[in-house]
Amino acid sequence: MDQTATAPRVDADANPDPLVARLRAGDRAAYAEMVRTHGGRMLAVARGIVGEGDAADCVQDAFLQAFRKIDTFEGQAALGTWLHRIVVNAALMRRRKMMARPELSLDELAPVFDDTGCRVEPTYTLLDEPDLAERTEVRAAIIDGLAQLPDEARQIILLRDVEGLSTDQAATELGVSVSAAKVRLHRARAALKRLLEPAFGADSVAEIGAEA
DSSP states (O other): OOTTOOOOOOOGGGOOOHHHHHHHTTOHHHHHHHHHHHHHHHHHHHHHHHOHHHHHHHHHHHHHHHHHHGGGOOSSSOHHHHHHHHHHHHHHHHHHHHHTOOOOOTTTTSOOBOTTSOBSSOOOOOOSOTTGGGSHHHHHHHHHHHHHSOHHHHHHHIIIIISOOOHHHHHHHHTSOHHHHHHHHHHHHHHHHHHHHHHHOGGGSOOOOSOO
């Protein structure tokens, strides 16, 4: 099957949210309502990624992007969830600049195997501590890892593992086939795992979403 084939896209007019319709019509009052309704939560999200100093700029950038791209909003998730993804992306890009680290390719982060076909790095195991991701140092490492992923990989992880969309929904949102979305998700998760392994060790990194 051709993995580059696109999935059917949702009719933009099918979204029932009246605020979305007003935003698409260029209603400035609707834009102000969107900021009032969602701005506080987005600011909190940005603070968690870049800190207080840069959070407001990230939120402003996110709202400007949302206003420009409102016609691309597919309605697979709620408007607030879509805005959450945009502000996370904006904040991760700001954090990447703060870290002074380049974006890495998925090929650089692919698992390494020896001549016998065995993986060089240790394999991953499930955690006995389900709250590990809540620890400050782990959260920071995950955020830094996401910031280094290429946009294609970061987007599929945000859709599936942050927003909780199904693979079918994520494929529609990205305009790719379901099989292509599964491959993209598998590679993105593997890349993130490899970024986390040096900091915490193979046995300290959760099996990130074994199911596509």
